[in-house]
Amino acid sequence: MKLYSTNNKNNIVDLKEAVLNAFPEDKGLYMPSQIPRIPDSFFKNIEQFSFAEIGFMVTSWLTQGAIPEKELYGIIHRAINFPAPVVEVEKDIYSLELFHGPTLAFKDFGARFMAELMSYFLSEEERETTILVATSGDTGGAVAAGFHKVPGIKVFVLYPSGKVSPLQEKQLTTHGDNIHAVEVQGTFDDCQALVKEAMVNPELKSAYNFSSANSINIARLIPQSFYYFNAYKQLKDKSKKIVVSVPSGNFGNLTAGLIAKKMGLPIHSFIAATNLNKVVPDYLKSGNFVAKPSIATLSNAMDVGNPSNFPRMLALYEKEGSTWNDLVSDLSGDAYNDSRTLSAIRDVNRNSEYLLDPHGAIGYLACKKHKVEEENCQYIFLETAHPGKFSDVMEKAIGEISIPENLLAYQSKDKVATLLAADFKQFKDFLLA
Numbered sequence: 001m002k003l004y005s006t007n008n009k010n011n012i013v014d015l016k017e018a019v020l021n022a023f024p025e026d027k028g029l030y031m032p033s034q035i036p037r038i039p040d041s042f043f044k045n046i047e048q049f050s051f052a053e054i055g056f057m058v059t060s061w062l063t064q065g066a067i068p069e070k071e072l073y074g075i076i077h078r079a080i081n082f083p084a085p086v087v088e089v090e091k092d093i094y095s096l097e098l099f100h101g102p103t104l105a106f107k108d109f110g111a112r113f114m115a116e117l118m119s120y121f122l123s124e125e126e127r128e129t130t131i132l133v134a135t136s137g138d139t140g141g142a143v144a145a146g147f148h149k150v151p152g153i154k155v156f157v158l159y160p161s162g163k164v165s166p167l168q169e170k171q172l173t174t175h176g177d178n179i180h181a182v183e184v185q186g187t188f189d190d191c192q193a194l195v196k197e198a199m200v201n202p203e204l205k206s207a208y209n210f211s212s213a214n215s216i217n218i219a220r221l222i223p224q225s226f227y228y229f230n231a232y233k234q235l236k237d238k239s240k241k242i243v244v245s246v247p248s249g250n251f252g253n254l255t256a257g258l259i260a261k262k263m264g265l266p267i268h269s270f271i272a273a274t275n276l277n278k279v280v281p282d283y284l285k286s287g288n289f290v291a292k293p294s295i296a297t298l299s300n301a302m303d304v305g306n307p308s309n310f311p312r313m314l315a316l317y318e319k320e321g322s323t324w325n326d327l328v329s330d331l332s333g334d335a336y337n338d339s340r341t342l343s344a345i346r347d348v349n350r351n352s353e354y355l356l357d358p359h360g361a362i363g364y365l366a367c368k369k370h371k372v373e374e375e376n377c378q379y380i381f382l383e384t385a386h387p388g389k390f391s392d393v394m395e396k397a398i399g400e401i402s403i404p405e406n407l408l409a410y411q412s413k414d415k416v417a418t419l420l421a422a423d424f425k426q427f428k429d430f431l432l433a
């Protein structure tokens, strides 16, 4: 498999390099040079395959032998060991539930697959590898859970003290073993700066073999395509057009869906559903992309003003002069505010006895709007996290909800973290101690 950088088509690397060094020097993002079309027979027979089998086949086609079959089989079966069911919410509107993994959010798919793939590529190296990751909340939890007890890898998760929710903090600080939480007296940007400085510091580099588990790693995108195929498998009526609504922030999920469509998955079109951080819906309407500072909303995992995967979406459709035209034939965009989000949670709970989380609610709203405009389609929205992770918002919408046992289990564990000032010397001394 070959990948190129979106900033320089001549910068070509193999999968191992793209996974272990996710930041090309030209500051682009790695994209597959070729996205192969899957034979029609696969789609005809898709109902016979398990979720993991689908993941295995899709990865084999996409990575074209970069991972030996036997290894790939193990990687997929260890990473993708929980379901992604499609649930009917109302006539022709379905929820694709992506919250059945260990941290109850879709980021588990990417984090677990990335951990397995890194561990495989690093098994060829002699030295233990250390992952440094800065988090503002959910990503760090999924990464910590994904790498927990993965052999040969040690993880330091840096998070801003007092700026993550109590539950998120527990998901970062209670693993133990190879996962070390560092509570930084500063902001997310301070955490990010410490990580960046550490990675290039000569003394630390001679003591540690560093790698990064940042969110733009292509290894996080690949498994996010699996559940689109697996959702298609679960639909009973495959003759009706399928429209998929993706609640989006950094647009990794949507990019993975567009890749699945490029591979031949019969999805008619996608909807980029956002909160008021709507630079992509605005781009789809006007053809102009203008990054903005982010706005705080109730669906806070989507509060992104400059989506990191946007260049990848363009790259998929890039042709002389017609990128925007081609993109808008597959993708439309819609944005909803907090009061629409709360009333969607309330209405769906009342009418269908289904619990939307604040992110899925935005995906649902976009389905509802498009269904009025185009009747003869089936709509699927991604339910990106369990509502129990956002009990404060849920309480505003419908009152107290019950919290799943997985989450309660985190709450009862003891926090273990090293408290540091936002100061590089302190962080360095800590790592060298």
Ligand SMILES: *Cc1c(COP(=O)(O)O)cnc(C)c1O
Pocket: 105, 106, 107, 138, 247, 248, 249, 250, 251, 252, 253, 254, 301, 302, 359, 384, 385
């Ligand atoms: C990260 C996240 C999103 C946004 O996904 P992107 O791939 O960044 O667009 C949506 N919902 C939840 C719950 C998330 O954690």
